[in-house]
Amino acid sequence: MRDRTVGGSGLRVSPLGLGTMTWGRDTGPDSAAEQLRDFLDAGGTLLDTSASYADGDAERLIGDLLRTTAARDDVVLCTKGGRNASRRALLADLDGSLARLGVECVDLFLVACPDPATPLAETATALRLAVTSGRARYVGLSNHPGWASAHAATLLDDVGLTALEVEYSLLQRGVEREVRPAAHALGLGLLAWSPLGRGVLTGKYRHTVPADSRAASPHLAGFVEPYLTERAAAVVEAVVTAAQGLGRTPAEVALAWVLARDQVASAIVGARTPGQLRQSLAAVDLALPAQVRAALDDVSAIDAGYPERW
Template identity: 60%
Template structure:
């Protein structure tokens, strides 16, 4: 998300090289990240770091922050955005193309027909959605599976972490029932789960950045602080970093296909990748579940298998 804006091409190259060397394959971005600069940086690096067919490139379209409305899921805008993404990425196809947000002003069938066209034209291999409500995601997945030849929804990219577990109410059960995977964005609670904000706001942090501070502020409140403290205690007992604990927790959640990381430096990324070696003891996983639990009532409790209160 920050490549080309907060992360310069040299730092991005160091990150990508490290990621590939450790077996990473999925690179997720969007057409609006850095006003397209993130995709351009990725495209410039792919030329000489890795063969195209050895990475999975995912991007998104549909947000229009500089337009007259915030979201535009029309066929014209989506396909126009896809062509621009392909030019910046320097490729003739993307592996996963996601609608970045639900647009209630465009007929749903039109948005989904654009996904079908992108696949049949060869510009996209698979399609998904991002930041859709559970009913919107389920409607899209059901519509796409109802008629042969439509491109199935294979993924939903949603915010999910110890600080934000809302998708457990309905979206995760829908994913299990309908057969699509979940990509968890901001698995570190917008950086708060690293513990870096326990004693203030470091000058080099996102919370101290003018354009990112509102993004982080959401989780700088008492409930989040108590969850962060539990993560820090667990990390101390295990001899690892809070970041590793938070990522290991999200990695092992049912239905999660991958966690989308947004490291600023190669050093940060290296710390995050160490989480792959960590297996949380059952008692710690249960304790973290308890301290971060969300309220689940009617009708979700009845339809998702949650035990009675």
């Protein structure tokens, strides 16, 4: 993998990131270690986690692996906190993450989601302190709307807002209305989470719900269900058709589409097993033909109304 810069910053990450939402819960230590080894061997660097994943157990597992399986300098370590984005809570989340990870600083610290109870200006002061205190090298936001991203970038013009982590796939293109244009204007990089449409774009749900899939899991079924619709099924069939024509897998096609989108620095894949991860790693060398990209753009197009389109 050839690293990409994140927006206009000097931070460089691999085009595919390794997500860890299932680590410490559905993915045990041995499987996680194998995933990390395969990821690093393929040239991957971006390791994405969160204080909330498995109630902190994902970070604890990563901390163990950074002592036994990989060197700290081998990974670009990104974590998230701040469901309560007050200065007190956000910095406490960061300190807790550092302790669980066993590191002195993370490369990228993100605010997990908007907090209506906390002024964005206060959240920005916490992000500034995370950088100036040496606890985070870069900071950003996750799941925030375009206006908030622009406002935060203005508030943090001294230390820099670097990245926006957002859901982005052929089944979720809402960021193209305002978030992606804001990122382009402000020089921010996008990290795309769930680029496989919560697993639906692999084609595994075309005919049934596999017993070992997320959609059959008590704690993840609700996460997948929004994309088990007729509209999503039409997009999946288009991806499958493209994959058959190119001699590739649907997952590779779906990932290649995301990686070709403007401002996307990395697509974060959250594989539950090493086998699933290996299927995704093959996508980095796939450049979709223009006709295929246009067909996928068309079948997955979103409505753009006022004021995005005047």
